[in-house]
Amino acid sequence: xxxxxxxxxxxxxxxxxxxxxxxxxxxxxxxxxxxxxxxxxxxxxxxxxxxxxxxxxxxxxxxxxxxxxxxxxxxxxxxxxxxxxxxxxxxxxxxxxxxxxxxxxxxxxxxxxxxxxxxxxxxxxxxxxxxxxxxxxxxxxxxxxxxxxxxxxxxxxxxxxxxxxxxxxxxxxxxxxxxxxxxxxxxxxxxxxxxxxxxxxxxxxxxxxxxxxxxxxxxxxxxxxxxxxxxxxxxxxxxxxxxxxxxxxxxxxxxxxx
Amino acid sequence: xxxxxxxxxxxxxxxxxxxxxxxxxxxxxxxxxxxxxxxxxxxxxxxxxxxxxxxxxxxxxxxxxxxxxxxxxxxxxxxxxxxxxxxxxxxxxxxxxxxxxxxxxxxxxxxxxxxxxxxxxxxxxxxxxxxxxxxxxxxxxxxxxxxxxxxxxxxxxxxxxxxxxxxxxxxxxxxxxxxxxxxxxxxxxxxxxxxxxxxxxxxxxxxxxxxxxxxxxxxxxxxxxxxxxxxxxxxxxxxxxxxxxxxxxxxxxxxxxxxxxxxxxxxxxxxxxxxxxxxxxxxxxxxxxxxxxxxxxxxxxxxxxxxxxxxxxxxxxxxxxxxxxxxxxxxxxxxxxxxxxxxxxxxxxxxxxxxxxxxxxxxxxxxxxxxxxxxxxxxxxxxxxxxxxxxxxxx
Numbered sequence: 001x002x003x004x005x006x007x008x009x010x011x012x013x014x015x016x017x018x019x020x021x022x023x024x025x026x027x028x029x030x031x032x033x034x035x036x037x038x039x040x041x042x043x044x045x046x047x048x049x050x051x052x053x054x055x056x057x058x059x060x061x062x063x064x065x066x067x068x069x070x071x072x073x074x075x076x077x078x079x080x081x082x083x084x085x086x087x088x089x090x091x092x093x094x095x096x097x098x099x100x101x102x103x104x105x106x107x108x109x110x111x112x113x114x115x116x117x118x119x120x121x122x123x124x125x126x127x128x129x130x131x132x133x134x135x136x137x138x139x140x141x142x143x144x145x146x147x148x149x150x151x152x153x154x155x156x157x158x159x160x161x162x163x164x165x166x167x168x169x170x171x172x173x174x175x176x177x178x179x180x181x182x183x184x185x186x187x188x189x190x191x192x193x194x195x196x197x198x199x200x201x202x203x204x205x206x207x208x209x210x211x212x213x214x215x216x217x218x219x220x221x222x223x224x225x226x227x228x229x230x231x232x233x234x235x236x237x238x239x240x241x242x243x244x245x246x247x248x249x250x251x252x253x254x255x256x257x258x
Numbered sequence: 259x260x261x262x263x264x265x266x267x268x269x270x271x272x273x274x275x276x277x278x279x280x281x282x283x284x285x286x287x288x289x290x291x292x293x294x295x296x297x298x299x300x301x302x303x304x305x306x307x308x309x310x311x312x313x314x315x316x317x318x319x320x321x322x323x324x325x326x327x328x329x330x331x332x333x334x335x336x337x338x339x340x341x342x343x344x345x346x347x348x349x350x351x352x353x354x355x356x357x358x359x360x361x362x363x364x365x366x367x368x369x370x371x372x373x374x375x376x377x378x379x380x381x382x383x384x385x386x387x388x389x390x391x392x393x394x395x396x397x398x399x400x401x402x403x404x405x406x407x408x409x410x411x412x413x414x415x416x417x418x419x420x421x422x423x424x425x426x427x428x429x430x431x432x433x434x435x436x437x438x439x440x441x442x443x444x445x446x447x448x449x450x451x452x453x454x455x456x457x458x459x460x461x462x463x464x465x466x467x468x469x470x471x472x473x474x475x476x477x478x479x480x481x482x483x484x485x486x487x488x489x490x491x492x493x494x495x496x497x498x499x500x501x502x503x504x505x506x507x508x509x510x511x512x513x514x515x516x517x518x519x520x521x522x523x524x525x526x527x528x529x530x531x532x533x534x535x536x537x538x539x540x541x542x543x544x545x546x547x548x549x550x551x552x553x554x555x556x557x558x559x560x561x562x563x564x565x566x567x568x569x570x571x572x573x574x575x576x577x578x579x580x581x582x583x584x585x586x587x588x589x590x591x592x593x594x595x596x597x598x599x600x601x602x603x604x605x606x607x608x609x610x611x612x613x614x615x616x617x618x619x620x621x622x623x624x625x626x627x628x629x630x631x632x633x634x635x636x637x638x639x640x641x642x643x644x645x646x647x648x649x650x651x652x653x
Contacts, residue, residue: 053554054427054540056434057278063421075552100276101538105553126278127539151279155441160282175280178441 003145004093004121005170008044009206009227016228017042017219017257018208019235020097022049022065023082024074026239030246031082032089034239037247039092041254044228047124048083050076050098057126059182061233076106080114087119095149095170097124109140116144122170124149130160134167142169149173154194161201171206174198174226176213182233183212187221195225216257231257261506261582263573267455267543270580272572275454276539280438284446285454285542287361292456295360296353296463308352309467312385313342315349317468319475319631324603331624334485336472336633338497339608345636346465346497347378351447353464355382358445365389365444369433371398371426371493372564372611373405374636375449380414390414393432395425398563405640423557426493426567430541450494451571454542458499458571465500472631473504480629487622489514490633491614492585493529493565495574497635502583512584515574516618518560519587529558530587531570532578540568545575561590561644562610564636588617594648596620597638609636610644 008016019038023031031048038046051066051074058066076098086094096115103111103125115123123146128137133148141148147170152161155178164172176191177183198207209222210230222229238253239246267273267289277285295301309315318337325333338346351368358366366383368390370376376392383390392409396418399406409416422428430452437446451458451465473483488505490498492515505511520528528534531546538547540555548556548568560566570578577583588596597613600606608616612635624630638645 053422054431056431056541057280057438059435067421070554077552099539101540101547101549101555102553104539105536105549105551126280127276127542129275129277129279129282132274132276153280153282153441155283156279157283178280179439180280180435183439 003147003170005045005147008093009171012044013206013227015223016044016208018045018047018228018230019043019254020047020049020230020232021235021239022051022062022069023079024051024069024072025065025236026068028072028074029082031079032086033246034250035086035090035094037250038254039090041251042258043092043254045093045095047095047097047230050079050096050102052099052102055099057180059180059233061182061236065236076102076111080118083118093121094119095122095124096120100125100127108137112140112144112146115146120146122147122149124173126151130164130167151175152198154178154191158201161198161203165203165205168205171208171227172203173230174207174209176209176211176222179211181211184214185212187218192225199225219257261573261577263455263459267459269572269576272545272575273455273458273543275542276544277454277542278438280441281434284437284441289456292357292460295357296460301356304356305353309349313348313352314340315467316471316475317341319472319479321479322604325619329619329624330626331628331630333619334629334631335606336468336501336631338468338633338635339606339612339637343374343378343381344639345374345378345609346468346500347375347449348381349467349500350449350461350464350496351375351378351382354445354447355386358388358447359386361445363443363445365440366447367391367393367433367436367444368447368449369393369426369429370449371429371566372562372609373398373402373409373640374564374609376414376416377405377408377412379447380409380412383414384412391436392416393419393429393436395423395429396420397424398426398429402563402640425563427555434541450496451499451573452494452541452543452569458543458573461496462499462503462573465496466503468497468500468633469502469504472501476629484508484511485629485631487512487514487628487630488633489516489615489618489630491516491565491611491635492570492574493518493567493611494569495571497633499571499573501631501633506582513577513582514618514622515577515583515585516614517585517587518562518565518614519589520559520561522589523587527559529560529565529567531568532585533587535569543572545569545572546578562593562614564609564611565614586618586621588614592617592620594645597645598649606634607638608634609638610641612636
């Protein structure tokens with residue numbers, strides 16, 4: 001079967017809305033509920049965060065959601081258990097995002113095999129560098145039709161971007177500015193020239209822009225320079241709004257982007 | 259077999275550079291240029307001169323009559339406590355500030371546990387006229403207040419960190435996040451032999467002056483360059499890396515690394531990584547780490563803020579698994595007793611971290627002719643509160 005990320009981009013290659021949430025937050029067993037509602041509300045792609053105790057690439061919002069998720073008892077084993085039957089009801093691409101150490105303790109090969117069994121299409125592991133992926137893990141990921149997604153930043157050299165492009169099978173995750181996640185701000189001139197620079201490189205890979213995308217305006221602006229954009233912290237923050245059902249919060253949030 | 263890192267920063271299976279792409283340009287630049295810069299004649303000359311005229315090196319190697327009598331061996335103390343700023347940390351910060359200037363960086367960040375590395379960083383930044391921001395766990399800010407005041411007087415901004423256990427690991431996370439957010443003008447002066455390549459090797463090289471001097475001083479005092487034992491405490495492991503460095507490839511020298519057992523290795527409140535840890539990845543390198551079966555990092559515990567870290571540097575992880583070094587551990591109480599003993603017998607108040615190394619003297623059967631060097635990595639001024647409350651409670 002073709003990887004669902006690849007199929008998605010064949011079907012649609014603009015304004016792709018990708019949404020991140022931390023598994024186990026706000027409640028331990030919200031995972032399937034959130035994914036299903038994201039799909040129903042029109043999300044194109046979902047990134048499921050595997051919480052880690054020391055998320056160095058993340059800002060305060062995702063740090064806090066990770067801390068709560070871990071306190072709630074989330075583990076990779078439990079997450080796989082929750083996702084066991086996800087493909088009976090959900091058909092959009094699913095990506096697991098998290099730091100290397102928990103994946104390494106699970107066992108990288110076992111992890112990739114489990115992903116395939118469940119129907120996970122990709123991974124984002126920020127602290128697994130390109131070089132180590134290429135020499136040690138690429139074959140295992142490919143055997144399990146798992147796209148490992150790499151990040152590029154405004155500081156990434158053209159030469160390295162080309163190298164990342166040649167190793168990418170899903171899409172390239174363009175970090176919008178030099179920052180950890182959840183730093184808000186209007187898209188500025190410097191970012192636009194970076195987006196333009198990458199666009200003009202005519203890469204073979206599709207591109208989604210993430211970090212600092214939080215509302216319809218920033219989503220549309222970013223999507224203008226790539227195939228779509230990724231929303232993380234803003235969605236995680238919206239989930240904490242108490243007094244309504246989780247599904248309602250998800251629906252209300254996603255609706256704002258259409 | 260060499261116990262030094264290879265050109266990719268690996269010590270056996272440990273080390274490497276497991277960093278998010280956001281850190282790649284800075285770390286890659288360091289990897290490419292650090293050896294060329296720090297091995298150049300100009301750099302070496304300036305570094306050496308500052309270590310001598312500014313930090314007060316060489317630090318004395320002091321023969322302790324009274325410890326020698328007590329432990330039936332020839333005990334020498336390497337007096338890193340006498341360095342400017344009160345510990346070995348100044349060796350590394352002098353090296354890294356010179357490097358940062360060569361790289362054209364204008365803003366310095368650092369993490370600190372006990373505050374010794376923070377003070378040493380703030381000191382070299384004052385001298386160099388560079389902005390300095392020190393991340394420090396909120397718990398450590400409270401338990402090491404004299405060092406916090408010193409950093410402030412030196413012109414550094416101390417940013418308390420409230421995440422996690424509010425100690426060294428969390429301060430390191432926050433320093434890394436700062437670097438991600440400020441990739442152009444900032445150099446991160448990491449204080450230990452941890453972090454992504456080239457930090458473990460670079461910091462070890464700057465600290466290696468300790469064992470370089472020990473060799474010369476022993477030759478002068480005993481007629482022989484090598485001791486039978488070198489003993490040092492290990493949190494991340496920078497003072498131990500420096501004290502072991504020039505003895506690593508000489509198997510006649512027994513290397514003893516002493517970890518903090520906290521309230522006891524099996525008490526659930528400990529920082530004895532080699533006994534409680536497994537291989538994992540944190541702060542950019544693969545090493546031994548205290549973690550849950552699920553790979554979440556466990557909060558360590560030690561009364562000593564400088565040893566309160568859930569990992570050890572990759573060099574030490576390799577020394578442990580290859581059995582090149584022997585790893586012991588000392589509890590809070592054992593360290594406190596050792597500190598009191600040295601203070602009363604020799605008139606030297608050691609840092610609580612260094613007291614762990616001294617506590618190991620109780621655990622080893624020496625032969626009378628054994629030459630033993632204990633690295634007294636720092637002085638105890640910052641620990642007076644902990645010492646006073648201990649002595650009041652034991653009176």
